[in-house]
Amino acid sequence: xxxxxxxxxxxxxxxxxxxxxxxxxxxxxxxxxxxxxxxxxxxxxxxxxxxxxxxxxxxxxxxxxxxxxxxxxxxxxxxxxxxxxxxxxxxxxxxxxxxxxxxxxxxxxxxxxxxxxxxxxxxxxxxxxxxxxxxxxx
Numbered sequence: 300x301x302x303x304x305x306x307x308x309x310x311x312x313x314x315x316x317x318x319x320x321x322x323x324x325x326x327x328x329x330x331x332x333x334x335x336x337x338x339x340x341x342x343x344x345x346x347x348x349x350x351x352x353x354x355x356x357x358x359x360x361x362x363x364x365x366x367x368x369x370x371x372x373x374x375x376x377x378x379x380x381x382x383x384x385x386x387x388x389x390x391x392x393x394x395x396x397x398x399x400x401x402x403x404x405x406x407x408x409x410x411x412x413x414x415x416x417x418x419x420x421x422x423x424x425x426x427x428x429x430x431x432x433x434x435x436x437x
Contacts, residue, residue, distance in 0.1 A: 325353035326391030327370050327378075327398075334382070335363030360386045362403070372396050376418060379406045395419060 329338060329352045338347040341357040347368075354360070360368050360380050368380040373391065380386045384403020390396070395416040398405075401423070409418050420427045 325355055325373075326396050327354040327358075327372050327388045328352065329354055329360065329368055330371050331369045332366065333368075334366035336366045336368045336380075337361045337363075338368075354388045356388060356390045358388045360384075360388075372418070374410050374412055374416075376407065376409045378408075380404075381406065389421070397421065 329336075329347055330350050332347055332350060336347055337360070338345040338352065338354070339359045339361075340355050345352060345354075345358065347360075354370065360370070362368055362380050362382055362384050364383055366382055368386075370378040370380065370386075370388070372378070373396070376396075378386075378398065381404035384405065385401040386403075386405060387399040387401060388396075389399050393416075395412055395418055397419045399421040405420065407418070407420065412418065
């Protein structure tokens, strides 16, 4: 029985930190909504009725005709998805955060990123990459 306890304890020590890192790795958080807002992650719908809600990489935010969503990135930058828009939180990596505006309007208040990281906002036909500014994409 003693040999069985040791491997189990080792598994807990090996996998517990990975779970903590994975949970902390959400590139963005939905902090408030107004009107109709739908959120879907890579594995299905996300309940956004009680913000704050973590947005994993690949999460899509859709706002209705009267809806807005406020999203905060891990560096404190704020993104407001305006009414009638579709937004995707694509990825966060060593180079920074990548988001995509598929439809509508996005207002960004970008804090300065550390050590060369940047925010890349993809819109149909263009990509804007910034390190600290106010940006409006539509």
